[in-house]
Amino acid sequence: MNSPLITRFIFLFVFLSLINAQDKNGYFSLENRLKFGNFLFCKGDYIRAIDEYNFVLTKQNNDTLKFKIALAYQKLERYDESENSFKELFTSQQFGSEAKFEYFKTLYLSDKFETMHKRIADDSFIESSISDKLKRLYNLKHLYSSKSIEDSSKFFQPFNQNESIELLKFYVRKQNLDNKSPALAAVLSAIIPGLGKVYTENYGDGITAFLLTGVLTFLAIDNFNADHNFRGWLFTTLAAYFYAGNIYGSAASAVLFNANVRMNFDSDLTLFLNKNNHFSSNSNLFCK
Amino acid sequence: MKKYIYILILFFCSVSFSNDELARQYEYADKLFNDQNYFEAITEFKRLSFFDEKNVYAYESNYKIGIAYKYGGFYDNSVFYLSHAIRTTENIDERIQAEFQIVRCNILRKTTDRALQLLSQMEKDSVYSNHQNEIHYWKGWSYMISDRWDSAAESFANISDDHELKILSEQVSNDKYSVTFARVISYILPGAGQFYTGNYLSGLMSLAWNVLWGYLTINSFIENRAFDGVAIGSLLWLRFYRGNIQNAEKLAVQKNIEIANTALLYLMENYRGEKP
Known part of the structure; x- marks a missing residue:
């Protein structure tokens, strides 16, 4: 073999090696780490995807990766890190608006209602392209609040007609939550034993408490009248115990009733909003 | 070319x-x-x-x-x-x-039912014919983790009669209290179930309360005050009687959990064989 032929073979060897081993030395090349990071991100392995993206970011500046890292933190429910990462992108030309929206969504998901309130009132934060989307999230958060919503026209304004129809059911339900007053329940039971329980819709307990307290009081009086003082005091103690217990129990029953009503409402609302993706666009822009 | x-x-x-x-x-x-x-x-x-x-x-x-x-x-x-x-x-x-x-x-x-289901399928499969001991071994572990020590002992016995875990499972099974027995003897004599599980003070208290309310109930009937007897009997005696039975059951269950946990702790810290 002459030397030009050897040179050609060497060249061919290197060329074919590069074709076959395109990703090899490159398993840890920037391009491949990015590919691998994207794969992990779409598979939901966010912690490892963040590691890959962070490595790439040490070598090159890339807003897409920063945005994806912030999204990954949001998915991992590491909301503080997510907020900070989105904040860094507020001035990004490519992701500025989306970052503000996702930042606001992170506040919404982490129940930071006060910060949401401050941000929505800040004109420099609100951009026209995302204004409606932000207001939707802000208004939806009101449904979770214990306070009633004063202006219904403002509440439904950012939603379209179909969305408003769907939300109306929850709006009406929230405005008319059937809460019971613990103080009233206690007073009712003090006047007629068991009435407070009936008020909190614990009918069985109410009737039982009424009958027990009544029978025990009768027995106490009857025993005192028949000079059976020991049994008289015994039944008096029992009657007093049941009477006092019933007053306390009625107030507790009202508190439980309210907590139950609120819990059912919140859980139905969360299910509904999750199903409708919180009336915001799908944030999973990067995976098919 | x-x-x-x-x-x-x-x-x-x-x-x-x-x-x-x-x-x-x-x-x-x-x-x-x-x-x-x-x-x-x-x-x-x-x-x-x-x-x-x-x-x-x-x-x-x-x-x-x-x-x-x-x-x-x-x-x-x-x-x-x-x-x-x-x-x-x-x-x-x-x-x-x-x-x-x-x-x-x-x-x-702790999805031991699924583990047992998989092991049963493997047991029937001829591919696993050379792995029967391993199947019995993990069946035993599944039973131990699901607190079925009798079945665990049977599984380990299929490997060897003097298998360390068979002996341990049998010991745990023997040490455990019978919840049914504790309940039944408490029906017969209030407090007896607590005595059986070694809770003597609780047993004495149960017995004393039942004797007191029993006496007052019977005394009311003797004095021809049946309504008083029914009230004390149902509101106090029956309540303490039922409480005594429930308490005996609860104590037996608690003791059994302690015994099982001690055995599991031993397995975790001292057992040298293969662990899940």
Whole structure:
């Protein structure tokens, strides 16, 4: 073999090696780490995807990766890190608006209602392209609040007609939550034993408490009248115990009733909003 | 013609060069795995899987990712990758190895019914004919974790009559209190169930309260005050009588949990055999 032929073979060897081993030395090349990071991100392995993206970011500046890292933190429910990462992108030309929206969504998901309130009132934060989307999230958060919503026209304004129809059911339900007053329940039971329980819709307990307290009081009086003082005091103690217990129990029953009503409402609302993706666009822009 | 042969040789050389890179990645991931750096090992095995387009290391990667997740306590992920490992291999030994690991994950995540179901299927399968002892062994573990020590002893007895875990299971089974017995003797004599479980003060208190309310109930009937008798009997005597039975049951259950936990702690800290 002459030397030009050897040179050609060497060249061919290197060329074919590069074709076959395109990703090899490159398993840890920037391009491949990015590919691998994207794969992990779409598979939901966010912690490892963040590691890959962070490595790439040490070598090159890339807003897409920063945005994806912030999204990954949001998915991992590491909301503080997510907020900070989105904040860094507020001035990004490519992701500025989306970052503000996702930042606001992170506040919404982490129940930071006060910060949401401050941000929505800040004109420099609100951009026209995302204004409606932000207001939707802000208004939806009101449904979770214990306070009633004063202006219904403002509440439904950012939603379209179909969305408003769907939300109306929850709006009406929230405005008319059937809460019971613990103080009233206690007073009712003090006047007629068991009435407070009936008020909190614990009918069985109410009737039982009424009958027990009544029978025990009768027995106490009857025993005192028949000079059976020991049994008289015994039944008096029992009657007093049941009477006092019933007053306390009625107030507790009202508190439980309210907590139950609120819990059912919140859980139905969360299910509904999750199903409708919180009336915001799908944030999973990067995976098919 | 010679030229083409040279090109072909060079092509295969270059292919093997590329495979060497996969092998290097596998070695790197495996080293992390052996060093018990499971988080990094999972990352590197996943990287290997991602670039291993021809699935040369599909089984090894998925299997070791599954095991690494198991050591990290992520049993659902572990079962997912082990199941995936089974789908990527035709080798019977590898399938069996992964199947047993899935059983062990089920034991660890306390889905012992699923572990027992898998083991029963394996028991009936002729492929596992040489692994019957292993099946009995993990069945025993499933029963121990699900607090069925009698069944555990039977499973270990299938391996050997003097198997260490058979003796332990029998001992636990014997040490445990009968909840039914505690309840029945408390029906007959209030407080007896508490005495049976070694709670003497509680037993004495139960007996005393029942004697007091029983006396007052009977006394009311003797004095022809039946209504008083019914009220004291139902509101106090019956309440304390029922409470005494429930208390005896609760104490027996508590004692049994303590006994089982002591045995499980022993297994965790002192048992030298294979653990899930």
